Every structure is written in structure tokens, then in C-alpha cells.
Amino acid sequence: MRASEICEKIIKSGQRRGVQEIEVYLESSRSQRIKVFQGKAESVSTSKSLGVGTRVFVNKALGYAFTTELDDRSLEECLSAAFSNARATEADLHNALPEVEKPPSLDIYRESLAQTSTETKIDLALSLEQLVFDYSPKVKEVDLLIYSDGITEVTIANSKGFYGHYKRSDCFIYLHVLAQQNSDISSASAYAVGRELADLSMEKTAEEAASKAIMLLGAQPVRTAVVPVLLDPEVAAEVIGVIAGALSAEAVQKGRSLFADKLGHQIAANLVHIVDDGTLPEGLGSNPFDGEGVPKGKTAVIDSGILSTFLHNTCTARKAGCRSTGNASRPSFRGAPEVGISNFVLLPSITPGEDLLGSIKEGFLVMEIQGVHSGANPVSGEFSVGAKGMWIKNGQLSMPVKEVTIASDILSMLKDIDGVASDLRLFPVGGSVGSPTLLVRKMTVAGR
Template sequence: MESGFKVTAENAVQKALQMGAGMAESYLSNGKELVIEVRNGEVETMKLAGDRGLGIRVFNEGRTGFAFTTDLGDTAVDEMVTQAMANARSAEPDPRRTLPQPSPSYPQMDLYDPSIKAATVEHKIEMARNMEKEARSFDQRVSVIESSTYQDGEAEVILVNSHGISLQYSGAYCGMYIALVAGSGEDSQTGFALDYTLLFKDLDPVRLGKEAAHRAVRMLGAKPGRTQQATVVLDPYIATGFLGVVAPALSAEAVQKGRSLFAGKVGQQVASELFNVVDDGTLANGIASAPFDGEGVPTSKTVLIQKGVLQCFLHNTYTAAKDGVQSTGNGVRGSFKGTPEVGTTNFFLQPGSVSQEQIISEVNSGLYITEVMGLHTANPISGDFSFGASGLWIENGKLSHPVRGLAVAGNIMDVIKNVDAVGSDLQFFGGKGAPTLRISRMSISG
């Protein structure tokens, strides 16, 4: 960490106080990202980009102002503070806009794997090549590799406020992604695989290449299905997508604005007893783990739904002040260019104890969904959804044949109440994760 950065952040806070701010907070981040895309064994794109800047929030008599700069020189920082003070003067006063006090302790965690930086660019290129090669060699029907990508990044974060918070941490991540097409005659199907982790040694390009090819090849020859009510099994990626629909409704901000289907239901049974949802900013090797959130509040493990009963909501400092509770450490910040919003960290459905194979073996007739279209169109307030789906039909406990062109409709609350099996195969896709899920009954249209 360049020592001058912390001094810059501290000076910005002092400058704001000198200009009359009652409270001030500066957030400085310095990051860089490497992206390597390979196609047909050749490097198609290699990009190394940096992003560095400082954002400041000032508070004066309940009025809040924000500004940011990418120029960390003294003059630019002074101009940023001046702009934030001007923005505060035109804001509506809200006494619950405040800053947190320093915490007695913060989680200790190792977020920086030096082997990510130590690995040569040539080695990272070779990993992307190997992923592509494994996908092609898996089956001759794999016809097009749309993208075989290696990515990594590192970031340093400094947060200082006028209550005495002065924090910093460094973190790094790495990941791989492959998207491809398999074809047979007139039929073509897509497949993908991805993995993002904090540990370089955990990346497995061979596994990812084979997984993407398998996802595409198994869907070749898919036929339309018929309209019916049936048991549905969601693969971990699709289950994670469903969880992503639930996530915004578990934010206290959504509840306070009347935009949550969970409003007024704390302490009530809202899901199956097998349904346990956790947000954990301290999770070991979690891609969204950090010792503190975007306001300097220690991150924590928050159990949101336990055995189907709604326990609480996610809070930042502002929503916590409105509800008279403590922040859960979920003041999430996309970058120095924005203010902290309530958001998830490592958000996941806790795994059960049964394997995916066992879950499928218990289904007489049903649908194993591997791909959906339009899940993002689900109504976050009512919970209603209707989306396109494809996957594999289950007959007598075995995956039988691929099906496509289906529409699945219902309400998210009914889905989570009708979960009758949760797999042991928890898989993360970025900051969200889920295992295989089985829903006892859903409406499928052919």
C-alpha cells in the first residue's frame, strides 16, 4: 500500500471539516484488472486496466453531499470537497444520515493470494488455451468456442471518517469463463462454465472446459415438452438465479420503500424448512469477503432465513438508523464513484446432505432445468414470474432426454415453500451460490 494514499484520504476528511462539515468520510480504492481472451489457440484480447480514485461524503445538519475524483492531487481533492459541500447544501435534510463509529474489532482474513500476481502472463494464456482445448476434445460436435477467458484483479481500499475510523485492506481474485456452441446437423446448443476464486491454485481449466462442452452436448436433439404440472429440479446455476430474485427483497431498503415481498413477515414461515439463506461477508475464500463494508462497519454472517422462518433483513447504517437496529455490515459500494447502498456480500443457500444424483433418483417424472431465459423479469414485489426454460426430462429417477421451448410460471414464494430437497453441492457463481434444489410442483407449458 502506498502510504501517501491514506494521507490523501485523511486530508480530504480534514479539509471537509475545515469547510464546515459536521461529519465526513473518504473512500479511496486503487485497483487493476487483467483480462485475456483466447480463440482458436490464439490470444484475441489482452487488456490490463487500472481504476483509482477517491470519493467523499460530507454531512451537515442532516444534509448529505457526495463527490469523487480520479485525480489525487491536492488541488483536485480540494475541488472535490468543495463540490461535495455544495451538493450537501441543496440536499433534503435527514437526521438519520450518519456515519458509524469505529468498532472494537474487525474480522481477520486473508484476501490476497500472492501467487495470482506471481504467475506469468504466459502461464495465464496457457490456462485459457487449455480450457478451450479440453472443450474441443470433449466431443467433436463442439463447433464454436465463443470465448475462453482468464481474468484476475487486485484492489486496495482505504476508508477514513471523522469519527476516528481509519481502515485499509488489500484483496485479489482470479477466474475463468468459457462459452461455446455444439452442433449436430441443423441443431445447435450453447454451453458455459465459470469459476471465480481468491486462490489461484483452485482454478481448474480442464474441468471448466469439459463442463461447458458437456452442458452443450447433452442438449443436442432437444424436443419441445408438453404442458403439465411436474416436479422440477434446478441445477446450482439456475437455483442461484432464483436466489438472485429473492436477494433484493431481503434488503431493509426495499422493505422501507414498500418494495419487498417479505415486508412484515419477520418471524413467519416464508419457505420450506429445508430453506436456509445466509449472507456472510466473512466467508473464507468468498469472492465478496472483506473485513469491513463500504462504510467501515465490520462485515458479519447474517442468517436471513432459518428453517424457512424469516429472521431479519440486511442493513447499512442508514436503514439501521431508520429501524432502530444495528447495521449488518451490508453497506456495499461498487466503487469510489458511488455511495454505500444496501447489498449482499457472499449470499447463498446453505447446502443440505443429499447428492444431486439422489435428488434426481427420487423423481418419477419431472424436469431438470439447466437453462432459463427471462428470470430477471420476475416481479420483485409480487414475486410473480414467467420465463423460458430448457433442460433434461427425468424418467424413473434418471435423466432421459433433452427438452426445450418450455415456459415455467408461478410465484417465487410458492417455489421456496415447495422446496422438498436441497443438495450437498453448493456452488458459487461470483458472490451468490446455491446447491441443487428440488421443487415438488411447478406449472410447465410446452
């Protein structure tokens, strides 16, 4: 059966059973993962997934069920399970389907990825490995190199008359390298993302990983100090990703966010502008509509440092008395919509990153952090993570640093952002998160 026929069959059957509102989420995907090591493909795996999730509202109680079998009997059993689950669930007056709106048209699929052979993908990964070794004899090993891609098709239909479909492609390559000089060993990683192989720059990715690893050779702890801290784009994106989770209306309404009472308040420096943009052409979080059919758009979350809105799906928006921001998120057909980011981006300025570096008399450039999930608390705001990078003196990088901790609290960090550079990059950090280099006025760097 075609997707439209499956959706129509389930919706009509649900209505005959007396379901007030019903939604069908149909998803098919295929993905490939390739791991190379020492000039050979170590493993190649391919997976396919197909399934339907059915969400029903019975007297304002929500029921959800899914199936991976699309024959008539399985679809009816799935609907019956969703109906039973709704009857076992407490009613919530805010449970409802969104109103029907026309989604935008987005260019997020490349047929070339579907036509690319496994051999071509392996060759690409092997070329990246070789480029890293060619960069410098100090690079001794590529201990991890993974290529992965995916093509996903989603169809959503509901009893209010919404019907939407999109197809998306994405690909990703990641490597972790080791550099050595005498007995000292350092490591670094880099990755590239895109919609097709042509979007992945092997030369740039190899240079980024190799140069970073070499730069960190000879690193040592520094004495504990409170200094300006420069966060490179990847590190800044990891920090912004933690903040994104705390700006979910779901987290706020469950009492799990330090921003719960901050709506409309200044929570960051004036030069901080953060948007969630589900329509960015290059953003891997872009789709024409969210996980329940609400059109994606560009939402100003923090505007000139002021918290303008939380991220909402339909249910959280109804509870808050506002409109959905199009942030209903579902990892697959196996789960009902929650709240998640699209492309969560701290907007860049026109200031080159070199200018921020040059403005620092003494400070720390953070090139990598460890333990962000355990060391950054989105409820209390505490922030303390391991870090390595380069010490800064008189606007110049002076020596590599490792085995230190950077600490502050999230609200202080946001308010202490003293510089935003122009070098915006998007990273697959808990979704799609983007940031340029950021200068934080002061943080504690704890070393020896």
C-alpha cells in the same frame, strides 16, 4: 501521498469547514481481460483505476463527490463539491456514520496473481479451449472464452476514528460452447472463479461446459405439465440472486419488495436456511468490512424458512431501529454506499443430489434459464422464465428439453422447496451467490 495521509488531510479540512461527520473512501484497482478464439488471443486489455470518494454530513444532509486526481487542489475541490451537494440535499435524521468496531482479519489476497504474466494467463485460456475440443468431437466451437482478473485495494477512514484497509484479488474464466450432431446444435456455458490461477480447474470447467452441451443435443419441447422441478446449483443461484435483491432493506423501505410485510413470518420451507456471509474464505464477496467500515459477518437472513432480517447499511438500519448487517455496498469510489449482498448463500444439506433426482417419478431438471431479469419480478413475486434441461422419468434423466417456460411465484417456490442437496457452489451472479441443487415440489412447465 500515502493513503493514511490523504484520508487525514481530507478529514481535517472538512472539520475546519464545519462538517459534522466526514468519511473518505480511497480505492485503487487494476484489472485484465483476455479473450481467446480459435487458438489465439483475440484481445487483451488492461485497466487501472484510482480515486477518492468523500462523503459529508452537514446538518443531517448527505453530500458526496469523488475525484481521480490526488493532488492537494483536487482533494480540496472534491471536498468543496461534497459540501455543496450536502447543502443542496434535504436532511434525513437517519444519516450518520456507523460506530467504530474492529473488523475481522481475512485472507483474501494472493500475491501470486499479481506476479502472473499475461502470457501465462493466455496459455491458461487456450488450454481450456483445447480441453473442450479434446472432450468430444461433438464439440464444434468455443464461440466465447474470456479470462478476467482484478486486484483491488480499499482504504476507509472517517471522523469517528475508523481507519481500515484491505487488499483483494480475484480471477474468473468463462466459456460458451457449441455442440453438434447431424443438423442439431446445442450450447452450454461454464465458469470458474478464484483468488489466483491455481484455484481455477480447467479440466472440470471444460468437462462441465462440453458435457452439458452434448447432453442437450436433440432437445425438444414437452407438453405443458405441472411437475416437480430440480434446479441445478447455477440455476438455483440465479433464482436466489433475485430473492436477495428483494431482501434489501433499501428495496423494502422504498416499497419495492414482496417481502416488505413478511419479517418474522414463514416465507419458505423449514429446510431453507439462507445466510449472507462476508467472511467466507472462498467467497468473492468477502471483505473485512463493508462500504462504510462496518465489520463483515455471517447474518442469518432466512432461518428454518422464517425471515429473520433484511440486509442493512447504517442508514436503513437506523430507519428500522436495528443494527447494520454490514451490507453497505459501493461498486467503486464513484458512488456512495447503498445496500448489497456479500456472499448470499442457501446452505446445503447432507443429501446427495442423486438422491433428489432418484425421488422424482416424473419431472424436469433445469440446467439453464433465460430472461431471469425480465421474467422474475421482486415486487409482485411473479416468476416465469425460459428454460432448458433434462426430463426426468422414474428417477432417471430421460430426454433433453428446450423451448419451455417454467412458472410459479417466488413465495410459492420458496415454500415448495422439498429438497436441498449437498453440492453447494458459489457463482458471481449479481455479486456472490451460492446454492446447492434444489427440488421444488411443483412448477408449471409450459411447452407445446
